[in-house]
Every structure is written in structure tokens, then in C-alpha cells.
Amino acid sequence: MGIKRTLLLASSALCVAQPVWAQEQGTSAAADTGGEVVVTGYRTSLAQARNSKRDATIIKDSIAASDIAAFPDLNLAEALQRLPGVAINREAGEGRRISLRGLGPDFTRVQLNGMEVLGNVDSPQDSRGQTTRDRAFDFNLFAAELFNHVDVEKSYQAQQTEGGLAGTVGLFTARPFDYKGTKIALSAQGGTNTLTRDFQPRLTGLISKNWGNFGILVSGAYSRRNTREEGFDTYRWRRNKANGSNISALTAAEQAKINSGDLLFARGNRLSVWDSKQERIGLTTSVQWAPTDKVHVTLDGLYGQFKGDRFETHLASRGGGSSTWLGGGETFAGTVYPNSRVNAIQWNGRNEVTYLDVSGGKASTETRIQNTKNVFKQAVLSGDAELVDGLTFTWLGGVERSRYDMPVNDKFTLEGFGDVISDYRGGTYSLVNTYKFNTTDPNFWHAKRLYVNNTYQDSAFDNVKGRFDYKVSSDDTISVGGEWRRFANSGYYAEADNIGTSGFVSGKVNANPSAYAKTYNGYSGQSWTIVDFPKMLQTLGINRSQYLTNPLGVFAVEERTGAAFAQYDWNHMLGGVPFRGNIGARYYRTTVTSQGTANVGPVTVRGEYEGVLPAANFIFELNPGLMVRFAASKNINRPALGALAVNGSVTNDNGNVTVSIGNPNLRPYKSTDFDISTEYYFGSVGYVAGALFYKTLDGYISTQTINNVPYSQTGLPDNVYPGVTGSTVVDSYSRPVNLAKTNLFGIELSGQTDFKFLPAPFDRLGTAVNFTYVDSRLDYSKIYQGSIPTTLEGLSKYNANATLYYQDKAFDARVSANYRSGYIFSASPVLTALGPDQDVTGFEGTVYVDMSAHYSVTKNVQLTLNGINLTNQREKQYSNSTKRLYVVTRSGTTLLGGVRVTF
Template sequence: MKLNKINIAIMTALIGSSAASFSPLSYAETSTESHIDDAEVIAVVGYRKSLKQSQFLKQEATGTQESILSEDIGDFPDLNLAESLQRIPGVSISRDSGEGRQISLRGLGPNFTRTRLNGMEALFVTDSGIDQRGGASRTRDFDFSVFASELFNRVDVLKSYEAKQDEGGIAGTVDLYTAKPFDYDDEGWNGVFSAKGLYNDRNDSTDPRFAALVSNRWDNFGALFSAAYSTVDTIEEGYHVWSWKQASFGADNVADSVDAAVADRLINAEGTDRVFVPRANNIASWANTRERLGLTAAFQWQPADRLSMDLDLLYGELSNDRIENQLSTAGTNAFTGDVNKGQLLTDAEIHGDNLVYAQFDHLDLRTESKVSYSESTFTQLSLNTNYELSDRLVANLLLGYSDSDFDMPIHDKVFAEAADHTVSIDWRSGNHGHNNYDFDVTDESEWNLMRSDVREDSMDNSYGTAKLDLSYEVMDDHYLMFGVHYKEYESSGWERRNRVDWLNDPDAPDAVFQQTAIPVLSPYAIANNQATFERLEATGKISRSLDESHNRPGTVYDIEEDTLSLYAQYEWRSELLHYPVRGNIGVRWVETDQVSAGEVQLGADEFDFAEFNNDYTELLPSLNVVVDLNDDLLARLGLNRNLSRPGLNQLRAAAQVQVADQSINAGNPNLEPFIADSLDLSLEYYSDNLTASLAYFYKDMEGFIVQQSQTMAYKDTGYPLAFLDFDPRVTPQSEFTVSQPVNSEDAYVQGVELSLQFMFEFLPEPWNNLGFNGNLTYADGETTIYNEGQAHKVAPPGLSEWSNNVTLFYETNTYGVRVSSSHRDEFITGEGASQNIVAGYEETLFVDFKAHINLTDSLKISLEGTNLTDEAIVQFLDDRTQSYTQSGRNFILGVNYAF
């Protein structure tokens, strides 16, 4: 049997908490024991059959489950796991640097989905080069862009919960599986090698992607090794603002040429009656070279019929080498909010509450030249032992440890200023603002060195896991399962910054200027970052090496969580009124001890260390039942209670003061977890050519965590005035938005999922090779956020009202082609910056294609295209555009050889 032939009887032993067979301990709960007696054997050699395999697993599961399997080992159907997951009903993804990054499941954001690697809970974080997307931040959101998809041969999405699962995923659990040597029947060497080249039409570059896997079995022992490496160059170009903010204009800053009614409102309006203005209107471009390396090793040993042992090792490394160029209205006399310095507004237009056109005299512009380098690494080691203590009692022990580190040692910025110009900003037409200048922005003589910044970030996360699961066969097809699970989680990190203002400094060196080196909406002169920094460091006034004295307020904090869980679950398969019925009922007891400790800065050089302790205990019952109404039709019911823990940044012990953004984000170590009671119902039809399902889900959440915010003068916040020394443009009278997370009112999410898979095999040739796979999800929900002391009912973060995925394919034994589209409605990400109520993303539609031809049984050539419409990513604040970027189309040519 070749490497790309997978015996379903083996694969179903790897299927997750609701196994296709009726197994006392399933692999998702760290057992490889299988109780398959008469499972069909299917060779998974193409997209069509991998779809059939996935539907077989979904049909035989007890809970609601979706699965994705590789068409061939080493040939996962998408370049990125997030891109693959978006094909699943109820799953939507967010994107960064042209790739899928994080997922939302059934209307709930990334924090509500738990991710496991080979049965162990995992957390992997990285950063975004675009500040408006969060930059480097500490959350529980798993970043699916870190691992090459070739490392995995299977992904399961468990949408319903049962007691033997780890708690923590109200939306669901994503199980990622790497390949194992016993996946293959044949003894001897098996292997695969693939090579691809990726071309992006925006940056006109071609990048390599390689993957290899080798496996062997020697009687009762097997070993497997795999590796994947890729580099991807992407460029996102577009336009963005820091935020839209209600601003005040000085009477001397508005010329008589401005319409009298407009001038009166700008000058005299107060509080919430003021006009929203776009802060720092930026023509920007972000270039990123993403380098990814993944390694896996798997060893399986069965020394006796009743004993098996698995040892899995996984290493992942992702680096982002970025260049960012910006031309902004953010100089000394800036248009970044209040207008009360040397600027003079000469013309303006207001639509509703928004200043959509403004022309200034005496405005100072700023360019930003940034280089940054970040590296994320992930290491996991797990030992899984399965032992049949007797004919009826099976024990499984899992011991594992994982460590995820993020480091950004380079984050250097050089700013240059062009002073005293006439500039207009126009938001009246098009997808974003449009800037016009009274001078040639590419003229290097117009620009002078303004400022330099350095920054470093570090975030570390680790999991220690010990699980003991026991299963006792009470009678045929009836099992009592029970176990004890212990997890130890630790997170630590810091952010360090320093800056020097060079304007009017007699010791300031001249910057080294160049033209923008990456594609941008309009070219301009910009400082050469590296060459200029060499001159800056030579003055001795700034260094790229930062220490603890440069810690940014509120970023130095540690979170520790120790969780002990006990569960009991009863599983059965029987008949009721002549209908086959299978199901499980159970309860899980969870106790978590949490410590949040952080560095609190009391003044410029005065620190204290605070520590907060919290603990909580929950009982989480669950019931899942499946009734086979006939050979093709089944009904599924799920009832459960589950929890999700607050985000790490929400639990921090100190507040983060962001002077440039004029915001203060406080933590709350006393937050209680999200608690949700869930209902899942589905009706599913399976036949040779048609698979269809209609599902309803409802989640009632207690104590939903939301941000509450209030705008006030900085001097009234109680935070040290010394913090303002970081930016001389900000004064004690400047308005800051102060926000803090709280357990608020209850929230709910509900929705309907419709999926359809149709094979036209009944048609005459050649039309019998056609196929269709699609799904449509409608979701609705409500929570409460508090902005400026007012309660607002909004959809929960991550919820898109409508989303759908459609794939049309044609496949023969020799070749195949498919076209896919993925649509997602707009969604919010949380509370908006400044006085905006919400922030979020506009709707998107992505179109991809893939074609392949099998030259021989072992050799395959493929051609892929992604983002064929060059879809824009648009962020908003209420009804206002915050950023607009495009990253280009990707075309991938590849070869895959198996032996």
C-alpha cells in the first residue's frame, strides 16, 4: 500500500472524542485503542474521497463534529490550516499578511475556541505588523498561521461538549493531528516530498515551500519524521487612521473661510456633541517576509497485545521580518485629534457627526520608517500509554509539556517631519481618505529628522499536562468512563520602549533619506531606517538594547493557573422503539486556582509589585444522543454546560497607559470565567451521492465579559503625570479613554447551519466527475457593552450574521480542478477606540482555485490560486473606516512525489 492510501479502520482510531467506532477511550482523549469490527475500508487518494471520509466520521460521531482530512499525506487541501477550517460550517477566519490567522466558531471569537495538538491543549501567539489589528498582544487566541499545513493529516472540529473533554471551549474544540507510523499498513519505508513555488502579483516575488515525510514500521515498532519549510513575501498597502475621535478646535485655529455653521460646531460643541475627526491620516504599506519551519517526530511501540505507547514531538518556528512605511498628518502641528496649536483649518465639510473633508494651512507632516523582527517558537512533547488492565478495564495515561515563546528584539522607528504645509484630507468618496499636499513629498530636502523609537517585546506560555483516563465495559456496548486531569499553565511577558525627540536638538545628526522602497499608494521620501539608526546610536542618546528600566506601564505581568478536573461519563449503544440509539451522559468537576501578578508603576522611577489570587469551581454536565431514524437519516441532540476563561490581557494586575493612543486599558484579576449552557440539534441525511444536514445551536452565557469605558482628562485618571513625558504633544488636560473588563449581563448566541455535499456520480460521463460542497450559516446574538457610561446592545465579538463557503469541483483518477469561495458578513472585534462604540471588520468574499494532474501513481503536479479578487480588508469604528488594505493574489505551482 502506498503512503497516500489510508485505511479508514486505522484513521477512525484517531478521530476525537466522538469516535466513528464505539471506543472506550478515544484518541482525542489520548488513546489509540480502536473497537472497529466491520468498518469500511476506503483509500483516501483525492478530494472527492477525502470529503466522503469526512462525512463518514461526522455521521458516526456521537457529538456534533466536522473533520478535514488530507487528500494525500503531505498534501493538505490548503496552504494554511485556518484557510482549510473556513470550509467548515460555522467557521469564519480573520486574515493578516495575506493569510488566515484566527477563527471564529458559531458566532464566538477566537478566545472561545480551544485548540489541541495530538490531544494536548496548546496556545500559540504571534503578532500583526498592523497596529490596528492588535500588534503583539497576549490573549488565549490560537494563531493557526504558525504551522505549515503539511505537518497535519487531519483536523477535527468538535462543536458539542462532553464531560471527558477538557473544559475551556464554549464555541468548540479544534483537534490537530500529526501523522503517525501506524497510520500505514505496510512495513518498510514510506515517504513523500513536495515542493512549491508561490508567486504574489503585488510584490512580484516567488517564494519556496518544501515538505517531506518519511515513515517505517518494524513489526510492533514504528517511527515517523516530517518537516516543512516555507518563506512568504507579502505586501499590504493601503490607508489607515489611528482612530476617529471627537475633537475640539480652538477659535484661532479655524479660518473665516470655513462655513460659519461648520466652524461654530467645531469650536463651540462640547462633550458628545463634538464632531468625530480622523486621527493621523496615513498612506501606508507593510512588507513582511514570513519564514516558517515545522518538525514532527512520532514513535509508536506495542510491546504486548494489551500495551501500546506513543511518543510525539512537535517543533514550530515562525518569524516575521517586516518593513513599514507611512506618510501621516502626525507632525508637531498635527491633525491627530484636537486642533489647538499652529494648525489653521481653512475649509471643512461635515456629514452627520463626521468631519469628512478638511484643508489645513501650517500643518506638519510625518513619515515613519519602521523595521521589526519577531520570532515565535513552539515545542511540545507528549507520552501516551494505553494499557488494557483486564478484558473490561482500559487505562490511558498522558503526560505532556508544551512551551510557546514570542520574542520581538527589533522594533525600530525613525520619524521625519516636513513643516508648515497646506494639506487636504478628503473622505467624501472612495473606500478611504485621500490626501493632497502643496509640495513634492518625494523631495528629500523637505524632510528633517524628528524622532526615533525602539521597542522590545517578550511573551512566554507553557502548559504542563497529566491525564489518567479509565474505561470499564459494564456490558456489551455500555461503558463507564472516569478520570482525573491536571493542567498547569503559566504566562509571562513584558514590553519595553524608549524614544528620543530630535527636533531642535543641536546634536541631532542628519537622517539618511531614500524613496519608499515598497509599493505604496503614493511614493514619498522616507528615512533609511538602518543607516539613520547607525548615526543616532553614535550620539550615545539612544540604544537598541533596552533593560527593565524601559518597561512600559502595565505590560509586565504573570498569569498562573492550576486546574484539577474529575469526570465520570457513561456511554451506550442500544435500541429504543426499534431505533438504534447511541449517546453519552456525564459530569465534569473543575477547580482552577489563578494568580495574577504584575509590576505597578507609581511614578517615573517608582515601582511596586501587586499579586491577586482568584479561584473558582464549576460542575459541567453534558448529554449527547444520536438516533438513527433509518439507514440514511439521523437526529442528533446535545445539551451541555461549559466554560471559557478570560483573556490574559483582561486578567493583568496593572493598567497599560498608551500615551500616543490616549487610552488606558486596565486589567481585572477578579474576573470570573464565561459560563455557557448550550443546546445543539441537527437532522442529517447521508447517501452515496448526497449528504445534507440542518443544525440549530443556542448558547446562553452568564457573566459575559465586556469592556466598560469612560473618557476623561488625563489629570483626572489618577495615573502619574510622569507617564506623559513619553509624548510631549500630550498634556494633563488631554482626554484619555479609560477602559476595564467586567463580568456584565448575560449574553446569547444562536444560529442555523445548513451544509450540502452532492456528487454527480449518477450522471453519464464525463459529468459524473462533478461535485459540489457548500454550507451556509446564520448566526444571531446579543451582549451589552458600556461606552461613556451608556449601555449598548451589540452582537458578541466575532459574530458574522451570514457566512458561507462553496466549492465546485471536477475530479477524475488523472486530474482534478476546483473553485471555492468564502464569504463572511461584517463582525465586531470589541469596543471601539476613543468614543466609538464598536470596532470590527467589513464583509469579505475570497475566491480560490486548485488544479492537479497525476503524471504517475506517485507523481502529482498542482496549480493553485488564492485571493483571486485581491479582496480588501477593511476595519471600521462604528460607521467609520479605520484601515483599508490589499495584499494581492497568490499563485502556487507545486510537485508532490510519494514512494
């Protein structure tokens, strides 16, 4: 549906937005009423959240703990997906990142205790962008129990830090003034996953002591679990010919078809398993002091550690010329292995080969190990003071340091030659391989290749800000303030490939892996030979560290930003209607310094940009139950870190000079945003809501290649490459630039209510539902040769969530289903001489179903049960807009049961 038509239909039935889950801090989920246990948490949270949303000046949704250290979900991303406009992606079944109102994770700012933060883990899968350098926050870094509440700000106001084009997520840990006296909460859970079948402990604890004007709180969370994603994948698809294979057994027509180059073969296929042993530790502390009733000081600290020891293995094809089973012949240790022989072939109407039967195809197994560790540290000192009557000063100073280490990222490949059939005829996301050889016999395989790698990244945030609020009258406030921020990100990697290959191929090194081989039985229905890494290194006498002494891709990016704002808030009557809101503007100036390595020596490039961001929020309360909101603002989104890094290359191939590099002179994405919503409230819990939002996005960043450019225009020093000067003509110059412009339009519909009007026991039921539609298109063909016009990367047009809950005196339970429609993951094509491998990659839609239940034995003891991914949802990733098989995985269902005790 076009944007104009959708806007017309939606405006004719505009009616509100957003169910939110929140509760005033310190409200207990189980109240003692004459010795009777009464569960009030979830329903009470909905009612209080409704009021909180109603009172907000900006468009905002919230989630909060229903009790001490009792967040609604075990994962922050999975809790956020219950809100309208929020979609998430999962890693091994667990929520990792969010997309807000159709814009990807890089467009959402995340603040922790009032300070902007960056916290990245990674993905074990290359197809998902394993160690991407961006500004997104990975919400699986911390256990949800460490947090007291979360705010999602969708409209902008001048006092908010600039940079969240989609919105800002505020995370808040618990503080001692949230509770009275002494509070203790302990929780222990244990569970398992249907694929890993391990024991997964999960422990949390909180203790808070409040002496009236002084308080201390400490909390901690520990969890350990094994994860598994298993499935099958291709390496995309490519047009190919016989590639040296013997095709004489085929018909003349089949031979002609292969030789035409029209057929698309999977570049490879494999059965795959990604295992990880994860350990997560989180600690928070908070100290609050109120020396007078006009002065408040808070010190918050947070430490997080996320470790993963990964094991990855594949049973794969290794055909020649980027094909599944074609070609592949070689002479190995004196033995001649001919190219494969094609016995039978079938293809579909799109010329995609769906069935291939070969003899002597080259197969392989890959054994990969990775050790990762993420450490996050933050300290924030904040406070407020009433300086004189009506004048308040609020301030914050904070530091954050995070480090991502992958000291081990190694893989070892075995190869062998055998007969095999690959069959894709079961549908787009189907693969059945029939191996006509013993995949578990070590003597079938020979050692071929060792790859070693390590990767390190560091991030640092420093932040100082202050704000003066002056109450001109009881209904009018003028605020002015300023902010200074420093952000730094640096890193490098080292790698070596094909270690041992020449010795294996020549026969000088024994390639029989029997001394260090073992059988892997973890994949459903198929086993194969893998290697024991320590034994392999010892047997072959390899010291991996000697290959990792030369750092590559060295980069360092630093941003320094100064900002100032002025804002006016009011609450008046206009034409007999309550009218409140704010209006203001924010000025920012950012300096970027990017350092990196090209072919020789370090390179340093600097850039800067500035701007003014106006913002206005208006609320009309037409009657006690009906409210209309309007919001308009400008905002920015800073470029991804990888785009700013100067660690590209300059090459001179017989006078043909090629430059590929990052761009520290990138300007931020810019947007102009408009929101309108109508909200109608009824009963003690219920409301229905509808909202429209519209954004214009300018300066969309993409890679541009220009030919015949003077070297002086690249911005690089003359000494980067010998013989290259400012007057040298660069044949091909590639870098990210601010190039494209697009618009984004969306609708949010939501509602919540209890069913008290129904007869017992159905009167204890309730529901909260929402639906979001977003549309935005960009003609990527104007950016990338071979691409197509499509939706923005990461944008799902449709998102919906439905929660049904039941609550009585001692028992409450809820089940939630979340739908996210398919989306484009990358619009950057892969081009070859025979045509593009793909124009886009993307994911199909998913429906995830989760549940939770609680039974209060007493007012202090509660039994808990959580279920995650109850339907074992498949993640299906495709290659090309025609949706060819790329990756299909499952991660299993996780169940956790336990007990929670409060004092």
C-alpha cells in the same frame, strides 16, 4: 430577525449539518489500477468523512489529508473555514485565527496530539490588537502539511477537557502506524504574490518506517515569503474646532460651523504599507511501539519556528489637537511654522469632513522596523493498555513551551510643512490625498522623534491525564478518569519615546535627514522619504539598548487545574429504533496566581474557582438514511490572560486615588448549551443537513469602574503605594469583572453531493456547501459608558462556503468561495470632552476565493497548483457604528505551483 422568529422558521424545516473533509489515514490519493492513474482523493475523502461524522457520538466535523503529507489547503485556518460554523480572519492574506459558531478566537480550545496548547504570533497592525494576551491559537504558526487530520468538536462530553465554550479543535500530526512499511513523500512549490512579486519557496518532506510493532516517522516543512498589506487609514474621527488654524478664507457660515465644534474631522490620515519577510520552519517526529496487541505507546514531538522581519512605513498627517491638518504650528530649530490655513472645506449630512484643502499643514513620514520570532516546542507521550478483559487504561503526559520575542520594535518620524488636499468624497472607504510638495525631497523633511521598544512573552503547558474504560457489555461502557494541568504565562516590555526630540527642536542636533534618508517607491502611485535605520542610529550616535534597561508591564499568571469525570456510553434499541449516546459529568477546580508590578515592588494575588459540568449526547437512527441528534451540556471558558494579569497602577494625585488593575479573581464564562440536528444521507457521497444550537452565556467579562471604594476591597496589599492603607477611599477603581449575560442562537445548513447523474463530462463534478446564521446581542452601554447595544464582539451573523470540484482519472481541481458578514471588533468606546470618538469598531464583510488543482503524471508524481485570494479582497475596517473610514488594505493574490512525489 429576532431569535424567536428565527427558531420558529428553522424548526419547521430542520434538516442537517456540516460537510466535512476527511479520509482514513493511509489511504492513497492515487491508486494504481493496471498501470492506470486514478485520482480518488477528494471525492473519497468526502464519502469517508461523511461516514466518520455519521458514526460519531458527539457533533463533530473533520478535515484530513487526502494522502501522505497532502492536506487539502496550505493553511489550517483556510481549511477550517470550509466547515459550517467556522469563520476566520486573515493576516496579510493568510488565515490566522478562527471564530466558531459566532464566538471569537478566545472561545475555542485547541489541542495538539491530545494536549491543550497555546500558540500566538501577532498582528503588525495596532488596530487589530498587535500583541494581545489571550487564549486564541494562531493557525499560521505551522504549515498545514505537517498535520494528518483535524477534528472540530461542537458538542461537549464529560471526558473532554473543559474550557472550549465554542468548541474544541483537535490537531493531529502523522504517525508511523498510519502507514504500512516505508513511505516517503516530498513536495516542492514555488510561487509569488501580485504585490510583493518575490519568489516564495515551500518545501515539505515526510519519511515513515513501520516494522510491524514498531515505527518511526519524521516530517518537516519550510517556507519563505514576503507579504505586503497596503492601503490607507485614519486614526478614528473626532469633533474638533479650528484648533488655531487660519479659517479667514472660508465663508461666514463655514467658519461658524467649524467653531461650533459639531464637525467630525479624521484625527489623521495616512498612506500605509506593512511589509514582512517571513520564514516558517516546522518539524515533527513520532515513535510508536506495540509490544503486544493489548499495549500501545506513542511519543510525538513538534517544533515550530515563525520569524518575521517587518518594515512598515506611512505618509501621514500630523495636525495638532488630534486632527488631520488643523493647527500644527511650532517653532523648530529657530524657524517659526505657523498653524495651517484652511482654503476650502466640505462635510456630509453626518457632519463628517469629507474634503479639506489646507496650506502649511504638518505632514510626516514614519519608518518602523520590527523583528519577531515565535518558537513552539511540544512533546507528548501517550498510550493505552488492556489491563484485563474489558478494562482499558488510556493515558497521556505532555509538555509545551512557547516563546514570543520582539527584540526590535522601533520607529522614526520625519516632519515637514506643506500644502495638501484630503478628499473622502469617493465613499466611506475612499481617500485621495493630493500633496503639493515633493514628498521624496529629504530637505523638505526634518527629523523629529525616535521610539524604541522590545516585548517578550513565555507560555508553558504541562498536562497529565488518564482514563479507565470498562465494557459492561458489548453495547455499554463506563469511563472514569482524571486530569491535571498547569499553565503559565509571563512577559514584560521596555520602551522609550521622543528620543532626540528636544535636540532636534532646539536646533542643538542637526535635524536634516539627508545623511540617512532614502526614497520609498513601494506604494502604488506614491513615493516618499524614509530613513535607513542603521545609518540613522550611526549618524545620530544613538545606542538604542541604553533606553531599554527598565522592564515595564511585568506580569506572570499561573493556573493549576485538577479535574475528574465519569461517563456512560451505550448503543441500544429504543422502541425499535437504534439509540446510542453518552451521559456524564466533569468536576474541575482551578487555582490562579497572578504576579505583577504596580508603582512599587511586586504584587501577588491568588484566586480559585470550581464547578461541575454535566453533559449528554443522544442519537436516534430513524431509518438507514435518517438520523436525529440531541446534545445538552454545561461548559466554561477561562478569562483572557491580560485580564488576569496584575500589572496595573495605583496613583495618588493630591489625594485623589485611582486604581486600575487586572483581576485574578475573575470567574470563567459559563454556558448552558443545547443542540439538535437532523441528517439525511443518500448515495455514495451525498447528504443534506440542518442543525440548531442555543447557548446561554453568563459571567461575560468587561471592565467596570467604581467610585468611592475602600482600598481594602481592591484585593491589593497595603504597601503598593506609599500612604495608601486599607481604609483609604479610592476615587476611581477599574478592573475587569464578570458582569453581563446574554444568549446565542444559530442555524447550520449544509450539503454535499456528486453530479454522477449528469452526462459526461459533467458527471465528474461535485459540490459541498454550507450556511451558518448566528445571532447574539449584548447591551454594551451597561458595561462601557458611551457604547451601544450590538452583537457580540467577533460575531458574524452570516457565514457561507461553497466548493465546486472536478475529478477524473488523472486530474482534479476545486474552487472555493467563503463569505463572512461584517462583525464588531471592539465595543469599547473612546470618549473625549467633545463627545465620543467612536462607540464601536468593526469589519465589513468579505468574500475570499481560493483554488487548488492536481495532475497525476504517474501514480507517484503529481503536479500541483494553488491560488489564494484570487480576487485580491479588500479588508475594510470602520470606526463607529455609523461606519466611518478606519483602515482599508489589500494583500494581493498568491499563486504557487510545484511537484509532489511519493514512494
